[in-house]
Amino acid sequence: MLKSVKVGICGLGTVGGGTYNVLTRNKDEICARAGCEIVVSHIGERIENPNCDTTGVRMSADAFEVVKDPEVDIVVELIGGYGVAKEIVMQAIENGKHVVTANKALIAVHGNEIFAAAQEKGVNVLFEAAVAGGIPIIKAIREGLAANRIDWLAGIINGTGNFILTEMRDRGRDFEDVLKEAQELGYAEADPTFDVEGIDAAHKLVIMASLAFGIPLQFDKAYTEGISRISTQDVAYAEELGYRIKHLGITKRNPEGIEIRVHPTLIPEKRLLANVNGVMNAVLVEGNAVGPTLYYGAGAGAEPTGSAVAADVVDLARTISVDSTHRVPHLAFQSDKLTDERILPMDEVVTAYYLRLSALDRPGVLSQLAQIISDAGISIEALIQKEPLAGQDHVPVIMLTNLAQEKSVREAVKLIEALESVESEVTLIRVESLDG
Numbered sequence: 001m002l003k004s005v006k007v008g009i010c011g012l013g014t015v016g017g018g019t020y021n022v023l024t025r026n027k028d029e030i031c032a033r034a035g036c037e038i039v040v041s042h043i044g045e046r047i048e049n050p051n052c053d054t055t056g057v058r059m060s061a062d063a064f065e066v067v068k069d070p071e072v073d074i075v076v077e078l079i080g081g082y083g084v085a086k087e088i089v090m091q092a093i094e095n096g097k098h099v100v101t102a103n104k105a106l107i108a109v110h111g112n113e114i115f116a117a118a119q120e121k122g123v124n125v126l127f128e129a130a131v132a133g134g135i136p137i138i139k140a141i142r143e144g145l146a147a148n149r150i151d152w153l154a155g156i157i158n159g160t161g162n163f164i165l166t167e168m169r170d171r172g173r174d175f176e177d178v179l180k181e182a183q184e185l186g187y188a189e190a191d192p193t194f195d196v197e198g199i200d201a202a203h204k205l206v207i208m209a210s211l212a213f214g215i216p217l218q219f220d221k222a223y224t225e226g227i228s229r230i231s232t233q234d235v236a237y238a239e240e241l242g243y244r245i246k247h248l249g250i251t252k253r254n255p256e257g258i259e260i261r262v263h264p265t266l267i268p269e270k271r272l273l274a275n276v277n278g279v280m281n282a283v284l285v286e287g288n289a290v291g292p293t294l295y296y297g298a299g300a301g302a303e304p305t306g307s308a309v310a311a312d313v314v315d316l317a318r319t320i321s322v323d324s325t326h327r328v329p330h331l332a333f334q335s336d337k338l339t340d341e342r343i344l345p346m347d348e349v350v351t352a353y354y355l356r357l358s359a360l361d362r363p364g365v366l367s368q369l370a371q372i373i374s375d376a377g378i379s380i381e382a383l384i385q386k387e388p389l390a391g392q393d394h395v396p397v398i399m400l401t402n403l404a405q406e407k408s409v410r411e412a413v414k415l416i417e418a419l420e421s422v423e424s425e426v427t428l429i430r431v432e433s434l435d436g
Helices: 014-025 027-034 064-068 083-094 104-121 137-144 159-171 175-184 199-213 232-240 302-319 365-375 406-417
Strands: 004-010 037-044 058-060 074-077 098-101 150-156 243-254 257-268 280-287 291-298 350-360 380-385 394-401 422-431
Touching: 004 014, 004 064, 004 302, 014 027, 014 037, 014 302, 027 037, 027 302, 037 064, 037 302, 064 083, 074 083, 074 302, 083 098, 083 104, 098 104, 098 302, 104 199, 137 150, 137 199, 137 280, 137 291, 150 199, 159 175, 159 232, 159 243, 159 280, 199 243, 199 257, 232 243, 232 350, 232 394, 232 422, 350 365, 350 406, 365 380, 365 394, 365 406, 394 422, 406 422
Parallel strands: 004 037, 004 074, 037 058, 074 098, 257 422
Antiparallel strands: 150 243, 150 280, 243 257, 280 291, 350 394, 350 422, 380 394
16 A cells, blocks of 8 residues: 555635545546545545535635644645745744645745745745646746746736736727626636736746746845726737737846846737737746747636645655755755845846827927937937827827836936926836747
């Protein structure tokens, strides 16, 4: 009889239920892969999940009972947030138990502390499901691309934002209208801030940046910008210019430092990422040996995320008796080899830009705008002036710049907004070619 590995699940909500069902329904396949029986022996949850048959499994209303259970080998934390979840993880580590979590916020903000504690106790903390749901992007970066120097990666890593931008493009709907539907469909929370303002994506990006570049987790240094100011006009003009707008997480290595940024981005319409629609996720990784590789799939959902959690459980079951020094490092690089590379402030980032403004329709205005841009050392790749609507004396003006430093573009935008001939604020969206 094969040795069994006992698993305790803290939280039996959407992801917890999906994880439980994957582990129990596919138990024969999982056993054959892991080389041992994996048994869910204890669940901590106050409210039963009607989608799970937990007959015969010990149930506790207090999740800390799972952590204290001497029979549990692996604690699966699926509660979320920073508070109780962190206490559960730290207590599990203190009790000598391995941990699996889908909690990207916890890893992004407290991961350095958690991994240090785990290393001291000789246990592992795995977090595949924390980034891009069912897509095995953590394993790909940490193991599959281990022989590469990774130059950059870019991803659509929040399905809610991608659903909204897809609907705005395909059906010409306004942001607020689509957001309301996303909430009704369960894609967005009642408070959608984390999704639409890029915080959720930034949590995930910070984790991938650490894995890609061998740096400590530094969520406080990530630049975050949401999609709430994107209009149907911008979506249509981007299409006219041969681009699509996506809410991207981008991290790059360059001589000045590491870029970690989340923001709306124009990307060429023929790029694979430009054609990832609805709630799907995708991550494009550029390695110096392998070139560009794309990872695509469901970024959320009970069983896609549960699949990633269960895969981590299988990984731990395979290596549970292995000395901790022979396991794959938490952040891909050996802990004493992590480097304190500079995180580049957004002002120093260099990219191209899309600028949209409303200008008075009279001679000399365009040349005035062009002069401000030129004086800032920025060259214009394309300029479009639309016809005025009936009864309007202002016209939309759209400019695409070549590569320029963010600080210079921001200063030019301030001068443009100060002109009497320019109405309202200038819309600024960054442009990336994503060349492999």
